[in-house]
Amino acid sequence: DSGVTQTPKHLITATGQRVTLRCSPRSGDLSVYWYQQSLDQGLQFLIQYYNGEERAKGNILERFSAQQFPDLHSELNLSSLELGDSALYFCASSVGSSGNRLSYEQYFGPGTRLTVT
Amino acid sequence: GENVEQHPSTLSVQEGDSAVIKCTYSDSASNYFPWYKQELGKRPQLIIDIRSNVGEKKDQRIAVTLNKTAKHFSLHITETQPEDSAVYFCAASMGGGSYIPTFGRGTSLIVHP
Numbered sequence: 001d002s003g004v005t006q007t008p009k010h011l012i013t014a015t016g017q018r019v020t021l022r023c024s025p026r027s028g029d030l031s032v033y034w035y036q037q038s039l040d041q042g043l044q045f046l047i048q049y050y051n052g053e054e055r056a057k058g059n060i061l062e063r064f065s066a067q068q069f070p071d072l073h074s075e076l077n078l079s080s081l082e083l084g085d086s087a088l089y090f091c092a093s094s095v096g097s098s099g100n101r102l103s104y105e106q107y108f109g110p111g112t113r114l115t116v117t
Numbered sequence: 118g119e120n121v122e123q124h125p126s127t128l129s130v131q132e133g134d135s136a137v138i139k140c141t142y143s144d145s146a147s148n149y150f151p152w153y154k155q156e157l158g159k160r161p162q163l164i165i166d167i168r169s170n171v172g173e174k175k176d177q178r179i180a181v182t183l184n185k186t187a188k189h190f191s192l193h194i195t196e197t198q199p200e201d202s203a204v205y206f207c208a209a210s211m212g213g214g215s216y217i218p219t220f221g222r223g224t225s226l227i228v229h230p
Contacts, residue, residue, distance in 0.1 A: 002160065033217075043161070043206060043220040056217050090160065094216070104149050104168075104216055108160040 003027065004093050004109035012115045018079040021112045025072055025093030031055070032074040033094075033106060034066055038087040049074055081116045088113050119144040121209050123221025131229050136197050138224045140207035141189040147209040150183060150190050151218065156203045164205075165192070197228045 003026035013019055025032050034046040036059075045058035049068035060066075063081075068074040078085060092106040120143040130136050142150075148169035153161035167174045167181045167190065174181050178197075183190040190209075194201055204225050208218035 002162070042222045045217055045219075048217065058217065104151070104166070104210075105163055106151075106216075106218070108153075108162070110160050 002107040002109065004091060004107050006089075006091055006109035006112050008112060009110065010113050010115075012117065013081060014117055015081055015083060017081050017116075018077065019081065019114065021076040021078070021089050021091075021114075023074045023076070023091035023093075023109055025074070025091075026107055029093035029095055029107070030072065031094045032068055032072070033092045034060075034074070034076050035090045035092065035108075036087045037090060037111075041087075043090075046076070078114070083116050086114055086116045119147060119209055119219040121207060121219045121221045123207050123224055125224060126222065127225045127227070129227045129229065130197050132197060132199060134197055136194045136201070136226055136228075138192045138205055138207070138226070139189060140191070140209070140221050141187075142209040142219075143188065144209070144211070145185075145188065146211050149210050149216065149218075150181070151208050151210075152181060152192050153206045153208070153220075154203045155206065155223075161206060194226075197226075199228050199230050202226055202228045 005024045007022045030051045033048045036044045046060040048056040063079050066076045088111045090111045092108045094106045123140045151166035154164045155161045178195045180193040204223045206223045207221040210218040
């Protein structure tokens with residue numbers, strides 16, 4: 001158990017719908033990263049938040065958005081869902097930019113499997 | 118941006134053999150190289166990592182080597198066991214505040230008893 005929690009574990013929804021995925025980082029970690037993992041694309045970085053603020057963006061679609069709340073949990077919102085959005089969505093947390101080695105290590109949550117039908 | 122190539126995509130070995138997975142990266146500014154193991158349906162787990170000021174690092178049966186000049190790094194697993202069967206991902210990143218890793222496509226390691 002990495003200490004990172006994600007809910008829900010599974011989500012089945014229809015095209016055009018909107019869903020929210022939730023992540024709680026490890027205690028003490030300030031940074032949250034979201035990744036999408038699909039069979040043909042591997043692990044793709046979507047977005048990073050650090051202490052409530054967006055820090056970096058990757059291959060995140062405009063239909064997707066995220067935020068990190070004052071208690072440091074994060075939500076990933078996926079809207080106007082398409083069949084191709086079906087994937088495993090992971091969040092990971094790390095200490096953040098503390099300047100020491102620990103800031104580099106990311107701990108992944110168990111993931112949310114999204115199926116769009 | 119960074120590009121990470123990982124080979125082979127599938128590796129099949131007999132129990133007790135060694136396994137080697139190789140990755141190359143494109144951005145010479147990358148300085149942190151983690152390796153993750155992902156069992157079927159589970160989360161990626163960090164198994165070992167190396168920073169650019171180190172050429173080799175070992176942890177029991179696992180070792181990672183880094184050649185900064187050639188921009189490649191490798192994972193070595195000795196005395197493989199069936200429980201080593203999983204998908205292994207390499208990644209490269211520039212450390213510091215954001216640390217956004219670019220992942221390889223993964224290697225499916227199968228260890229036959």
